Amino acid sequence: MIKKTYFFVLALLIIGCTPNTQYKTDLQDPELFQSAVKNLSDIIVYDIFSPPVASRVYMYPTIAAYEIIAQANSSQYKSLAAQLNGLGEAPRITEKANPKLAAIYAYNIIGKSLIFSEDKMEAYQEKLDQQIKDMGVPRSMRKASMVYAQSMADHILQWASKDMYNQTRTYPKYTILEGEKFWKPTPPDYMDGIEPHWNKIRTLVLDSANQFSPKPPLTFDLKKGSPFQTQLQEVYEVGDNLTEEQFEIAKFWDCNPYVTHHRGHAMFATKKITPGGHWIGITAIATRKAKSDFAATINAYTHVSVALFDAFISCWDEKWNTLVVRPETLINKHYDEEWLPLLQTPPFPEYTSGHSVI
Secondary structure: HHHHHHHHHHHHHHHHHOOHHHHHHHOOOHHHHHHHHHHHHHHHHHHHHOHHHHHHHHHHHHHHHHHHHHOOOOEEEEEOOOOOOOOOOOOOOOOOOOOHHHHHHHHHHHHHOOOOOHHHHHHHHHHHHHHHHHHOOOHHHHHHHHHHHHHHHHHHHHHHHOHHHHHHOOOOOOOOOOOOOOOOOOOOOOOOHHHHHHHHHOOOOOOOOOOOOOOOOOOOOOOOHHHHHHHHHHHHHHHHOOOOOHHHHHHHHOOOOEEEEEEEEEEEEEEOOOHHHHHHHHHHHHHHHOOHHHHHHHHHHHHHHHHHHHHHHHHHHHHHOOOOOOOHHHHHHHHOOOOOOOOOOOOOOOOOHHHHOO
């Protein structure tokens, strides 16, 4: 009996002294990063960021995560330093830091600095910290990963501070121009134009906002049979005779982040993802279907967020240079004053289509 007890106690001691390495496998799960992206998307919806600004909120955290992962996978992924305009060499990862954990931490740190609802990000980080502890990740690794994540975040935020975003917050609003061909605010709220100076924001891979200018918009001409009038007439007629398929397609691509509803004297709003957020969601689906690993998942989000960011700068440059009037404005004036589009018209010029460009 004494012998059996001895071996039982010995077995417990051996088990107790065996280091728990399961966390190393657990940290490989790309769903950890997918969860961080979903959390940021939820906060972007809650805080109601405009499409161009939302693309900025997505981009900087993702670049930080990528730069960390690229260091740990240098044979497969190349640093974006000197590839993106103004981005310098990132701080080197420390020995005890876990790159996957540091990537998520850096993503959340920068995300928190770019949103309004910091409390929501703090609550998410607390939940994540508990999850990491429950995995058995050593305290020294958690601490080293957070310290390194902060140094990467500081590096990226310093770069972000020079992108002209803060300066454009002080620029004047768009002054409405007379003349039917120019964009005017639309009902029901007649909101000011969104981000008329977004073309001043520093691009990432484009050399300028107008590097790839689209062909000019159709010449304004309301004469019956003109190309402009023909398109206007088509919008009017199709809008009044939507098929079920067209209705469903429109609902799928309905990404106006702030839609107002008026019922008598009452007004309420519906919050939704931005157009860029829609593609971030599609990236989540694509990476899961492809069974992408942790690094490949971040790589995919990085390509998408860089493309979205530059695309919005290019698109907004064209919008606020050509100032093309919205169909709703002309239809209400010349065809039917009570006509409404299926989806609420957003507060910026018509050409080019933000959905199409991104």
